[in-house]
Amino acid sequence: MSVTIRDRIRPGHRVGTMALIGLVIIALLLLLAMIGGMVLPDPLRTHAGSAMQPPSADHWLGTDRYGRDVLSRTVAAVRVDLFIGVVVALLSMTVGSLIGLLAGYVGGVVDEAITRCVDVLMAFPSFVLAIILVAVLGDSVPNVLIAVTIGFLPYFVRLTRVEVLRERELDYVTAARVVGNGRARIALRHLMPNVVGPSLVQATLVSGWAILNASGLAFLGIGIRPPTPEWGVMVAEGANDIITGQWWTSMVPGAMILVAVMAFHLVGDDLRGKQW
Amino acid sequence: MTLIEVRQAHKTYRHHGHDVLAVRGVDLTIEPGETLALVGESGCGKSTLGRLLAGTSRATSGDVLLDGRDLYSQCASDRTARRRVQMVFQHPLQSLNPRFSVESTLREPLRLQRGLSPQARTERLRETMGLVGLDAEYLRRRPTELSGGQQQRVALARALMSDPELIVLDEPTSSLDQSVRRRTVALLRQVQERTGVAYLFITHDLATVPQIAHRVAVMYLGRIVEEATPERLFAQPAHPYTRALIAAAPTMTVGRREWEVIRGETPSASDLPRGCAFRDRCPMAIARCAEEAPLLSEELPGHRVECHRAWETPSSSDRPEVMYS
Amino acid sequence: MVARLEIRDLTVRSESRQQPVLRGVSFSVEPGQILGLVGESGSGKTITGLAVMGMLPSGFEITGGHVSVLGREIASAGRPSARKAADATMVFQNPLGALNPTMRIGKQLIRVLRRNRGLAKHDAHDAALELLQRVGISGAERVLASYPHQLSGGMTQRVMIAVALACDSAVIIADEPTTALDVTVQAQIFDLVTRVVAENGCSVVLVTHDLPAVAQLCDRVAVLYAGQLMEIGDAHAVLEQPQHPYTRFLLDSVTKAGDPNVVDLGPDWSLTGCRYAHRCPLVHDACLSVPDAVPVGPRGHVVSCVLAEARVV
Numbered sequence: 001m002s003v004t005i006r007d008r009i010r011p012g013h014r015v016g017t018m019a020l021i022g023l024v025i026i027a028l029l030l031l032l033a034m035i036g037g038m039v040l041p042d043p044l045r046t047h048a049g050s051a052m053q054p055p056s057a058d059h060w061l062g063t064d065r066y067g068r069d070v071l072s073r074t075v076a077a078v079r080v081d082l083f084i085g086v087v088v089a090l091l092s093m094t095v096g097s098l099i100g101l102l103a104g105y106v107g108g109v110v111d112e113a114i115t116r117c118v119d120v121l122m123a124f125p126s127f128v129l130a131i132i133l134v135a136v137l138g139d140s141v142p143n144v145l146i147a148v149t150i151g152f153l154p155y156f157v158r159l160t161r162v163e164v165l166r167e168r169e170l171d172y173v174t175a176a177r178v179v180g181n182g183r184a185r186i187a188l189r190h191l192m193p194n195v196v197g198p199s200l201v202q203a204t205l206v207s208g209w210a211i212l213n214a215s216g217l218a219f220l221g222i223g224i225r226p227p228t229p230e231w232g233v234m235v236a237e238g239a240n241d242i243i244t245g246q247w248w249t250s251m252v253p254g255a256m257i258l259v260a261v262m263a264f265h266l267v268g269d270d271l272r273g274k275q276w
Numbered sequence: 277m278t279l280i281e282v283r284q285a286h287k288t289y290r291h292h293g294h295d296v297l298a299v300r301g302v303d304l305t306i307e308p309g310e311t312l313a314l315v316g317e318s319g320c321g322k323s324t325l326g327r328l329l330a331g332t333s334r335a336t337s338g339d340v341l342l343d344g345r346d347l348y349s350q351c352a353s354d355r356t357a358r359r360r361v362q363m364v365f366q367h368p369l370q371s372l373n374p375r376f377s378v379e380s381t382l383r384e385p386l387r388l389q390r391g392l393s394p395q396a397r398t399e400r401l402r403e404t405m406g407l408v409g410l411d412a413e414y415l416r417r418r419p420t421e422l423s424g425g426q427q428q429r430v431a432l433a434r435a436l437m438s439d440p441e442l443i444v445l446d447e448p449t450s451s452l453d454q455s456v457r458r459r460t461v462a463l464l465r466q467v468q469e470r471t472g473v474a475y476l477f478i479t480h481d482l483a484t485v486p487q488i489a490h491r492v493a494v495m496y497l498g499r500i501v502e503e504a505t506p507e508r509l510f511a512q513p514a515h516p517y518t519r520a521l522i523a524a525a526p527t528m529t530v531g532r533r534e535w536e537v538i539r540g541e542t543p544s545a546s547d548l549p550r551g552c553a554f555r556d557r558c559p560m561a562i563a564r565c566a567e568e569a570p571l572l573s574e575e576l577p578g579h580r581v582e583c584h585r586a587w588e589t590p591s592s593s594d595r596p597e598v599m600y601s
Numbered sequence: 602m603v604a605r606l607e608i609r610d611l612t613v614r615s616e617s618r619q620q621p622v623l624r625g626v627s628f629s630v631e632p633g634q635i636l637g638l639v640g641e642s643g644s645g646k647t648i649t650g651l652a653v654m655g656m657l658p659s660g661f662e663i664t665g666g667h668v669s670v671l672g673r674e675i676a677s678a679g680r681p682s683a684r685k686a687a688d689a690t691m692v693f694q695n696p697l698g699a700l701n702p703t704m705r706i707g708k709q710l711i712r713v714l715r716r717n718r719g720l721a722k723h724d725a726h727d728a729a730l731e732l733l734q735r736v737g738i739s740g741a742e743r744v745l746a747s748y749p750h751q752l753s754g755g756m757t758q759r760v761m762i763a764v765a766l767a768c769d770s771a772v773i774i775a776d777e778p779t780t781a782l783d784v785t786v787q788a789q790i791f792d793l794v795t796r797v798v799a800e801n802g803c804s805v806v807l808v809t810h811d812l813p814a815v816a817q818l819c820d821r822v823a824v825l826y827a828g829q830l831m832e833i834g835d836a837h838a839v840l841e842q843p844q845h846p847y848t849r850f851l852l853d854s855v856t857k858a859g860d861p862n863v864v865d866l867g868p869d870w871s872l873t874g875c876r877y878a879h880r881c882p883l884v885h886d887a888c889l890s891v892p893d894a895v896p897v898g899p900r901g902h903v904v905s906c907v908l909a910e911a912r913v914v
Contacts, residue, residue, distance in 0.1 A: 171371035174332055179434065180358045180388040193375045317783035318754075409862055424642070425865040453641045453810050455851055458859030466861045480784060483813075487858065524788035526813035528856055530840045533817050535792035538785045541753050 022266030025259060029078050036075035043068060043076040043229045052246055062248040064238060074252055076229040081211050081260060084145065088210035092149045093203045096156025097196055103157065104164025104195075105187045111161075118154045126151030127213050134222050144223030148213045152206050156199050163195035201271040208264030215257055231257050277343065279441060279474055280306035280329060285338035287324050294546035298324040300498035301338070303572070308441060311468065311475040313489035313506070315482060315521070319542045320495040322478045323446055329476055330363040330444040342442075355388050362435035366447035368427035372419040378430050379415040385437040400437065407467055408433045425456040429463070436467065444476045449484060461487045482525050486510070494518050497545060497553040500572065504579040514581040516558050516590075552584070560585050560594045603672045604629040605804035606653070606689070606772045612665035613645075613652055613828075620870050622648055622661065623828040627894070630772070630804040630821070635794070637815035637836070638808045639851070640825035643868060646808045649825070650774040653806075654691050655682025670771050686717050689772035690765040694780050696757035700749040706760055707745030713767045732763040737793055755786035762793060766801070776808045791818050812855045816840050821901075824848050827868035827876035830894075834902030844897050844904040847877050875907070883908055 047067030055062045061070040103114040121129065126148070133147035167173065168191060176186045215232030218224040226233050231253040238249025287299040298321045306312050314322045327333040328340050331351030340347045342360065350357035365371035372381055382404065386397050405412060408429040419427055428448060435443050445464070449457040465488050468475065477489060485492055486506040493503040494517065502515040513519045520538040540557045543549065549556060555565040564584050572582040581587070606629060613623040623645045630636045640646040651657050653668050655676050667677035670688040674680070693699045701709055707729060714725040714732075726745075733741035736759040749757060758778060765773045775794070779787035795818070798805055807819060815822055815836070822840060823833040824847060832845040843849045869879040874889040881888070887907040895909040896902065 171365040171367060172373045175363065175365065175371050175431075175434070176373070176384070178330060178332060178358075178361075178363045179385045179438065180355060181384070190373055194373070317785060409864075423865050423867055454812055455641055455810070455854035456865060458854055458857070459861055459863055459865075460859075462859035463861035482784075520785055524785045526811070526817045528813050528816050528840070528852075530816045530837050532795070532820075535788045535795065537788045541755050541786060542783070 016266075016270045018266045019270030022263040022270075025263035026267070029082055029260060029263070032075050033079045033082055036072070036078065040072035040075055041069045043073040044227055052241070052249075054246070055248060061252050062246075064234075064249045065241070070234075070248055070252055073229045073234060074231070074256055077231050077234065077253065077256070078260075080224070080228065080230045081215060081257075084148075084214045085207040085211040085260070085264070088145060088149050088152065088214070089203045089207040091145075092152040092206060092210075093156050093199050095149070096153040097160040097192070097199045099153070100157040100160025100199075101164055101187055101192060101195065104161040105168060105183070105191065114157065115161075118157050121150070122154045124151075126209065127216055130213050130217060131220075131222065134217065139222055141223055144214060144217055148210055148217070151213065152210065155202055155206065159198045159202055160195055163198060164191055167191055167195055201268060204264055204271060205268035208261035208268070211257065211264075212261050277308075278305050279308045279343065280304075280347070280476075281339070281341040281344070282325075282329070283339040283341070285325070285328060285335045285340055287321070287328060287333065288336045291546065296544075296546045297498055297548065298545055299328065299335075302495075302498075302500055304493060304500065304503070306442065306474050306476060309468070309472045309474055310490045311477050311488050313477045313479060313485045313492045314495060315479055315485060315492055316495035317480055317521075317542060319497065319545055321498040321545070322495050325495070326363075326444045326446045326476060326478045329361065329442070331358070331361050332363070359385070359388065359438035360440055361442045361444065362438055362440040364428070364431045364435050364443060364445045364448050367451050368424060368431050369419055371431050372427060372434075374419055376418075377415065378410075378417050378419075378422075381430060381434055382415075382437055385434060388438075404433045404436050407436060407470065409463060424452045425460060428452065428460055432464070432467070436471070436473070439471075440473060442474045442476065444478070446478045447480065448477075450479070450481065457481070457484060458487065464488055482521060494521065497542065497548065499553070499582065500580075501554070501582045502580065503572075508576075508579050512579075514575075514579065514586045515583050516560050516585075517554050520557075559590050560588065605632045605634075605671060606630040606806065607669045608649070608653070608666070609669075610666035611649070611652060611663065611668065613648055613657065613661055614664045616660040618870055620873070621664065621828060623652070624876075625666065625891070626825070626828070626830045627666075628821075628823050628830065628833050630806060632771075632802045632804055633798055634821060635798055635805045635807055635819045636821045636823060637819035638806055638823050638825060639810065639812060639815055641810060643827070644825045645828040646810075646825050647776055648828075650691060650776050650806065650808050652676060653684075653689055653772070653774055655684045656691075657681065686713075686768040687770060689774060690768045690770040692758070692761045692765060692773060692775040692778045694777035696754070696761045697749055699761060700757065702749050704748075705745070706747055706749065706752070710745070710760070710764060710767060713764055717768050728767075729763075732766055733760070735766065736760075736763045736797075737789070738763075753786075754782050755789060758782065758786075758790055759793065762790075762797065766797065771803055773803055773805045774808065775805060777810075778807075779814070780809070780811070787814075794818070812840075812851060824851065827870070827872075829876040830905060831877065832902075832904045832906075834898060835900050838898050838900070838902045842898075844902070844909055845906050846881050846883055850880075875905070 045068065049067065050063050051065050051067045053059055053063045059069050059071065061074065064070055099114060103111040129151040130147040133150055134143055137143040137147060173186060173190060176190050215230065218230050218232030219236045224230045224233055226237060234253035235250045241249045282302055282304045285299055285302045289296040289298055302325060304312065314325065316322045328335050331347050334348040342350055351361065382401055386392060386400065410429050410433065449460050452460060461484050464475065489506050491503065492506050492509050493500045494515065496517050502518045509518065510522065513522055524537040538557055543556065551567050551569050552565040555561040570582045570584045572580050574580045609627050611623055611626045612621050614621045626649060638646045638649060648661065652663060653676065663676060663678050663681050665678055667674050669675060675684040675688050676682060710729040711725045714720055714728050720728060729745060730741045733744055738744050738756065738759055744752065779790050782790065794805060807815065809815060819836050821834065822836050824831045824845065826847050831847045832839055832843065839848060840852065843852055866880055868876060872878050875892050878884050878888045892905045892907045894903045894905050895911045897904050897909050897912050
């Protein structure tokens with residue numbers, strides 16, 4: 001039978017401690033995203049006089065070259081990066097699994113064509129693919145989202161397709177046909193809920209990778225640009241400061257990327273069945 | 277007016293580069309309200325034939341007719357026709373969508389019936405649940421929360437929701453506990469008495485046949501080798517394979533018994549011997565069996581057999597039914 | 602003579618349930634005997650076989666009683682598995698699942714032979730051929746060279762029996778060995794089992810829900826329901842003169858027409874006394890306590906029911 005999310009989170013399934021840590025971190029990030037803006041100073045406000053200050057009582061994580069509070073910038077960036085991560089994951093999962101469903105259910109030439117396209121896409125690492133796509137589509141924030149999304153489509157197409165190929169042979173699908181359902185309804189109402197499980201699991205991992213890719217692109221100056229607070233942007237801005245010993249401008253956002261991606265990974269790996 | 281008529285139906289599959297002749301020229305009829313049992317072992321083509329009659333598969337050649345017109349095309353194109361033939365499967369848990377509650381599963385067939393008010397739908401639901409002996413509280417449950425017998429009742433209810441004229445039952449009791457089988461067959465019979473639905477009852481378990489079937493057809497490697505009423509078939513089996521089937525089945529007569537009943541295993545349907553397909557295992561095979569395939573003949577009214585030596589009993593010159601392949 | 606297989610007061614608990622999955626199950630099988638262990642799905646018959654094999658799934662453990670083969674204890678609460686291949690082997694319902702799909706039959710069989718009989722490679726090959734012929738496979742060389750998926754169901758089951766023979770086991774547990782097979786192939790396998798038992802003198806426990814098969818193959822019958830052994834005795838005694846209401850129910854469901862309006866009730870795991878109380882037509886207050894095993898006839902005909910009248914054996 002198909003494996004559902006519920007199967008993976010069975011009663012008695014002890015969520016691994018590492019996954020629990022991951023969940024806690026994500027929860028904290030969400031909390032910061034929601035209330036951070038209210039408590040902390042304005043991330044965009046520059047103050048030339050207090051530029052490049054190391055962490056202190058006034059500025060817990062110091063200030064950057066424009067005098068902006070690093071802590072509040074980092075927290076503001078949570079909103080941006082988390083948004084990217086979740087949106088890209090949801091988008092590529094939805095589009096990808098629909099394409100996979102089509103390929104698996106219709107079969108034949110359509111399946112061949114889709115599989116070939118997916119194979120081509122998978123030949124590139126998703127980051128490289130994203131760069132190429134942005135070059136083609138044009139450099140803007142929506143295009144970055146699209147490019148990163150497309151980079152992850154193959155995972156979902158393949159996952160869903162394989163599940164569909166197996167599931168469609170089961171009797172309840174034949175029964176749905178005998179009862180008189182049209183093919184579209186069978187695909188969407190009967191098959192889809194039963195094949196989407198592995199994709200949901202994959203989506204948690206993809207959330208982390210999407211953040212990595214988007215901030216990586218931003219670091220290269222593609223897509224999201226300063227002064228928008230975003231971790232990749234911040235790392236780029238602060239990269240040169242390390243040489244002069246001023247670590248906080250780049251290390252802090254860098255650490256945040258690490259923490260966020262790790263958190264999604266811990267949760268996703270646990271759902272996948274790998275205990276640490 | 278005959279409900280179902282099958283004339284020289286053939287169904288061939290392509291599998292790993294070979295042609296698998298699953299059904300090789302079958303003739304049969306089903307009258308309204310009657311049960312035809314289709315008996316045979318794995319590889320005989322009974323499930324394939326069942327799918328032809330359920331309209332989920334199209335015959336390679338020959339006719340499969342519902343009320344005189346092609347069944348498959350009717351079911352594919354006409355909603356009303358599609359409702360007339362329904363199916364119950366061997367593994368009840370697999371035949372129910374695990375994410376659908378019993379109620380959702382049962383309401384689905386109603387979607388195709390336009391012009392039914394919500395009250396009428398609920399009434400039909402209630403009525404059908406009563407027919408299969410399920411309490412209303414089962415409506416909320418998921419398939420995994422039900423026992424095998426209950427799942428099969430739900431599957432039967434789903435088939436009945438369309439108010440069909442024929443239900444193809446593909447080994448409906450094979451995956452149920454022995455103690456539940458007879459009850460399930462008794463239920464099927466009760467439903468037939470109340471609704472007048474016809475059944476194609478596919479099974480490998482001979483014991484369930486007399487309870488429900490008006491006629492029995494025994495299949496071997498894609499052909500019907502014997503067809504009669506259950507009483508006649510058990511009293512006077514005319515085909516050596518039928519005899520072997522009956523002899524091989526355990527009964528409740530307590531005590532050790534002779535189990536050597538037939539040799540070898542069913543050959544592959546993609547590699548059939550010339551002449552009669554059963555001759556390699558038949559204790560009564562003669563030279564003629566290798567040259568000429570026998571044809572179904574009706575020596576006694578209502579009792580058809582396909583064998584050159586039908587009705588003969590094995591003599592001392594026949595090979596003993598020993599050995600394994 | 603020492604019974605080949607003896608199970609005494611076996612109790613198995615599972616993590617997920619308060620009540621034990623097997624409670625105080627006792628029976629023995631003599632050499633050359635076939636015992637039918639009968640029950641519905643969920644009765645615990647498979648768990649019994651697995652307990653003998655020391656192969657209980659995780660979450661299950663023996664909490665009382667013991668299993669002995671030829672007088673030697675092979676499983677008990679403290680030691681769940683001291684079994685050797687020569688003590689007991691198992692034949693499964695799905696033979697394909699029990700054989701390694703990536704290894705040729707010959708290799709698997711020869712391995713078992715070399716391990717259990719210490720044979721040199723060439724001798725093991727000959728022994729494997731002989732074993733396959735013994736289980737009625739003609740074309741044994743071809744089968745030795747085949748992979749499991751290339752064989753039919755009946756053929757694979759014969760191979761499984763050959764493996765059991767290669768282990769020279771005193772006890773063979775056959776868990777629904779023919780449920781997935783055609784009836785004519787089943788007859789062939791039953792014939793084989795009868796021959797093997799007669800030639801080898803081993804004991805066989807046939808775990809199944811198929812009463813007619815038990816009636817015509819087994820010497821003794823043990824009836825299990827919800828982990829409680831309800832009745833045990835000679836096949837004739839138990840199946841022709843059943844003393845336990847559940848045995849009667851089972852027999853009726855196979856011999857009588859069947860009432861479609863009977864509700865299928867599963868076991869009630871909250872019962873602390875007799876496990877059949879919620880379905881029994883003869884239930885009364887005494888059934889709230891665990892019934893004793895009462896001898897009711899000669900040759901070990903025993904019933905667990907408060908209503909059973911002890912008879913001098």
